[in-house]
Structure formats: structure tokens, C-alpha cells
Amino acid sequence: MAALEYYDIIDKPLMTEKSMSLTEEMKYEFYVHPKATKTQIKEAVEKMFDGVKVRKVNTMLTHPKKRQRRGFAAGKTVLKKKAIVALAPGSKDIELFPGL
Numbered sequence: 001m002a003a004l005e006y007y008d009i010i011d012k013p014l015m016t017e018k019s020m021s022l023t024e025e026m027k028y029e030f031y032v033h034p035k036a037t038k039t040q041i042k043e044a045v046e047k048m049f050d051g052v053k054v055r056k057v058n059t060m061l062t063h064p065k066k067r068q069r070r071g072f073a074a075g076k077t078v079l080k081k082k083a084i085v086a087l088a089p090g091s092k093d094i095e096l097f098p099g100l
Helices: 017-025 038-048
Strands: 010-013 027-032 054-062 066-069 073-076 080-087
Touching: 010 038, 017 027, 027 038, 038 054, 038 080
Parallel strands: none
Antiparallel strands: 010 027, 027 080, 054 080, 066 073
């Protein structure tokens, strides 16, 4: 497998009620590449957002769930990895919606 670049690691921000309440504590949730490590995630966030210093990264895997469509095709959902990124005190906030 080719080496992961920083723009390949962060898939998209996670927008839920819980994740939005975490922004008050300077914590942000992202969907990340399943093979990405914590240090790669930290470096990617610091490169993608100017003036951001990451203090801590927590990761978790959302395992595939079994799904069935109209009784015919059985399958599974996609394996996803989530990362909760805590920013250091004095760091700039991450603007998920710039201009708002």
C-alpha cells in the first residue's frame, strides 16, 4: 500500500449533536482512514488547519454491521474509524464552516 499523505488521512468532520458539544472543550471528531495511526492523524490536522496545535488523539473503530435488503442480499456496512482530536490550550479553533 502506498504511503498515506495528510490529505488522505482526514475523510470528513463528524457532525452530530455530541460532537458539536465537544467543540466547547476544544475537541473535534473526524472520520479518518482506517489504517491511519494517532501520530499521522495529529500531523494531518496540524497541516490542514493553520495555527492548530494538537494535544491528544483518541481513536475508535466502528465495526461493520450486518444489513439485509428486502430479504435478498445480505452484506455489511463499511468499517470506519473515528478520531477525537483535543487541541492544546492557546491553540486556534478549527473552523469547520469558514465564513459563518
